[in-house]
Amino acid sequence: MATTFADFTLDPANRRLTRAGAPLDVQGRYFDALVLMAAHPGQLVTKDRFMDEVWRGVPVTDEALTQCMRALRKALGDDAANPRFIETVPKHGYRFIAPIGEPLARSRLPSSAIATVASGTLGGGMAGLAGGIGYGLLVASQQPDAPGGAFSLLLVMAMICTLVAMLGAFGVSGGIAVGDALGGRIRRLVGGMIGGGLVGFAGKLLSLDAFHLVIGRSPGNVTGGFEGLVLGGAAGLGAMLAARRRDSAGLRRSLVPAALAGAGAGALIPLLGGRMMAGSLDLMSRSIPGAQLRIDGLFGGGGLDLASQVVLGMAEGALFVSLLVGGIDLAARARKAA
Numbered sequence: 001m002a003t004t005f006a007d008f009t010l011d012p013a014n015r016r017l018t019r020a021g022a023p024l025d026v027q028g029r030y031f032d033a034l035v036l037m038a039a040h041p042g043q044l045v046t047k048d049r050f051m052d053e054v055w056r057g058v059p060v061t062d063e064a065l066t067q068c069m070r071a072l073r074k075a076l077g078d079d080a081a082n083p084r085f086i087e088t089v090p091k092h093g094y095r096f097i098a099p100i101g102e103p104l105a106r107s108r109l110p111s112s113a114i115a116t117v118a119s120g121t122l123g124g125g126m127a128g129l130a131g132g133i134g135y136g137l138l139v140a141s142q143q144p145d146a147p148g149g150a151f152s153l154l155l156v157m158a159m160i161c162t163l164v165a166m167l168g169a170f171g172v173s174g175g176i177a178v179g180d181a182l183g184g185r186i187r188r189l190v191g192g193m194i195g196g197g198l199v200g201f202a203g204k205l206l207s208l209d210a211f212h213l214v215i216g217r218s219p220g221n222v223t224g225g226f227e228g229l230v231l232g233g234a235a236g237l238g239a240m241l242a243a244r245r246r247d248s249a250g251l252r253r254s255l256v257p258a259a260l261a262g263a264g265a266g267a268l269i270p271l272l273g274g275r276m277m278a279g280s281l282d283l284m285s286r287s288i289p290g291a292q293l294r295i296d297g298l299f300g301g302g303g304l305d306l307a308s309q310v311v312l313g314m315a316e317g318a319l320f321v322s323l324l325v326g327g328i329d330l331a332a333r334a335r336k337a338a
Contacts (some may be wrong), residue, residue, distance in 0.1 A: 003038050005085070005098040008076065010038055017075070024075050029054055030068045033093050037086065037096035046093040069094060080333065081243035082180065115331040117170065118175040120235075123327025124161050124169020127320040131277065132161030134315075139295060161277060164203070164223075169324050171199025172232040176328065189236035193304075196232020201225030222280040227269050231317060234258075234265035238325040243332070251329060258325040259318040266317025270309035278312040279304060 002011040009022045012035045016026045022328035026034065032054045037045050050065055051057070068087060072078075078085045087095045175195020179187035204224030238258025245254040269276055275283060280296050282304040298308040 003100055005100050010034065027071065030071050033065075033068050034072055037094060038100065041054065041096050041100045042097070044089055044093050044095050050093065059206040077182070079138055089329070090138065099240070112178040112332075113181055116180060116328050119171045119218060119327035119331035120173025120176065120260040120324045121166055121327070122168045123323040124172070124320060125166040127169075127306070127323040128162040128165025129158055130323075131165070131316055131319055132158035134309075135161065135295065160281075164277065165320060167203060168196060168199055168228060168231070169320070171195040172227065172235045172324060173328065174231060174238055179236065186240070188240045189233055192236025192239065193229050195232075196228035196235070197225045198228070200228020200232075203228075221273075222283055223275050223277065226272075227274045227276065230265045230269055230274070230338075231320065234261040234317065235321045235324050237261045238321050239328055242325050242329045251326065251333065254329055255322045255326050262317035262319070263314040263319025264317070264322070266313035266315070267310050269317075270306060270313050276309065276313040278316065279309050320336045 002009050002013075004010075009016075009018045015028075015031060017026050017031065017034070018326070032048060036050070036053055047062065047065060050068075051060070054068075055064075069080075069088070073080060073083075073086055076085045080086075080088060083097060085096065085098045087097045089095055104209060133154060138153035139157065140153045172192050172195045174190050175191035175193070175198075177191070178195070179189070179191025182191075201224055204222060207222060235258070238255070238261045241257040241261075242254040245257075266276055270279060278295050285295075295304055295312075297305040299305065304312075
């Protein structure tokens with residue numbers, strides 16, 4: 001009898017594995033290993049059992065079984081770090097975890113996708129809040145006589161940065177969730193880029209329209225699709241690397257690559273003519289007569305010079321990407337432990 005899971009059909013009698021009706025090429029013993037696991041969904045299939053029932057006593061090394069699982073995951077579009085079909089039980093064997101006879105999209109993806117978007121958006125919002133407080137303190141120190149005082153600057157900066165960061169994180173996390181649902185590590189990176197780019201592009205259009213309506217002119221090249229694309233790609237890369245380290249490293253060590261990717265993206269954006277949050281705030285403040293939310297350069301002189309934009313961009317990127325990926329990774333670890 002044929003077995004169905006997600007959009008796959010496994011037909012042992014005719015030795016066929018198809019996806020949405022299209023046949024997949026799976027080597028003989030590897031096909032037998034998949035049949036064995038699918039016949040016992042949710043149960044541990046030990047290494048000894050694979051040797052007895054698939055290799056039938058032919059002496060092979062553990063590497064042969066590892067290669068078998070690698071090939072099956074590739075055929076199924078699965079990911080060992082975040083499995084949807086084949087779960088590794090270290091030192092013991094493997095477990096087939098996809099629901100049999102029920103499309104995966106209705107059984108497992110919605111909850112994990114919602115958790116990815118929610119946790120990533122929350123992480124991005126926390127990064128925005130921290131960055132807003134930091135910029136508020138910086139502006140207050142550079143402009144001690146600003147109307148409203150330091151508290152007003154802190155409050156306004158925190159609100160602006162948190163809102164912008166949450167919107168960006170929502171797009172990036174949504175893209176990563178879609179890439180995760182489609183399977184494969186690279187799709188997370190691509191999904192993050194597309195999600196960040198789309199939200200950045202839409203946000204820029206809305207902000208420019210708002211400026212035209214309120215003050216009758218545009219501030220110019222504020223943060224938009226290009227910046228969202230680069231930061232989203234860094235977040236997707238960070239999520240991909242964090243998933244690979246989830247079983248072998250703690251949360252903090254898993255997020256080091258994400259922070260580095262974010263810092264690299266934050267430095268690259270101003271070097272290529274884009275603007276991170278500090279650059280956009282500086283540009284907008286100079287477009288509004290009498291505006292106080294101005295950030296001066298870190299190395300002397302007036303205005304926000306390129307070197308200051310690179311340094312602040314690195315800090316912004318590292319904070320945003322690491323906390324966004326941290327939220328996603330923390331939620332994934334909690335689901336795995338449940």
